[in-house]
Amino acid sequence: MKKARATLDRVLSKAGIASRATTREWIGEGRVKVNGRVIRNPDHWVETVKDVVHLDGLKIREEKKIYVALNKPGGVVTSFGDNRNRPTVYDYIKKLDRWVFPVGRLDMDTSGLLILTNDTQYGEALLQPESKIPKTYYVKAASVFAAGDYFDLAYGLDIGRGETSGRAIVREVRVNDKYTWFELTITEGKNRQVRRMCDAIGHAVLKLVRIRIGDLSLGDLPVGQFKVLNHEEAQKALQK
Numbered sequence: 001m002k003k004a005r006a007t008l009d010r011v012l013s014k015a016g017i018a019s020r021a022t023t024r025e026w027i028g029e030g031r032v033k034v035n036g037r038v039i040r041n042p043d044h045w046v047e048t049v050k051d052v053v054h055l056d057g058l059k060i061r062e063e064k065k066i067y068v069a070l071n072k073p074g075g076v077v078t079s080f081g082d083n084r085n086r087p088t089v090y091d092y093i094k095k096l097d098r099w100v101f102p103v104g105r106l107d108m109d110t111s112g113l114l115i116l117t118n119d120t121q122y123g124e125a126l127l128q129p130e131s132k133i134p135k136t137y138y139v140k141a142a143s144v145f146a147a148g149d150y151f152d153l154a155y156g157l158d159i160g161r162g163e164t165s166g167r168a169i170v171r172e173v174r175v176n177d178k179y180t181w182f183e184l185t186i187t188e189g190k191n192r193q194v195r196r197m198c199d200a201i202g203h204a205v206l207k208l209v210r211i212r213i214g215d216l217s218l219g220d221l222p223v224g225q226f227k228v229l230n231h232e233e234a235q236k237a238l239q240k
């Protein structure tokens, strides 16, 4: 049976929002309300069945897991709040009215599929390097690729800062006398990896869209829109 009482920091961490240490900081910062009143004491006892807890105005519900796919627009930061006041992914999920965190991040200029959830285990399963979940990107490069360029992307490259990219799958989509469009599937998640892979072979990226994570495709979800995934859809993202 569910425990009827828990401390406020535990209620938040159990909801899969963040570690207890982080939730204690947030509580101290006055971001958490219990039954409409700001509580700054992380050890405050909460009646888990009847007390209503809000973080930054969003209602926290324990245990009910939620998985969301957002088609992140370019020019949007993958973080909660931005010190330069740029739009963030949270501006696009306001209607959700639930606290979720982004599973990994897309660069500000990258658009496409971003999963947000309150399920920390799911997030870890997707992100841990050993899981090697394939992620596919649609890339428009500002130049014309030679056959050797595809080969280099596919077989691994020195991408600087002492890092290399592993094996990748490349599929040319279209090429004209100025640009190349292709799909690139990688199983790692190094910082700005796709852009650095293209930089390493002398091609600048003009457009980068994540179109698939595991077996979960972006499909026709419009830019800037989100949808709540059912269990089966959420699990697809974990398929290799």
Ligand code: URA
Residues within 6 Å of the ligand: 105, 106, 107, 108, 110, 191, 192, 193, 194, 195, 196, 208
């Ligand atoms: N690779 C990049 O360069 N940027 C992203 O946002 C994701 C992958």
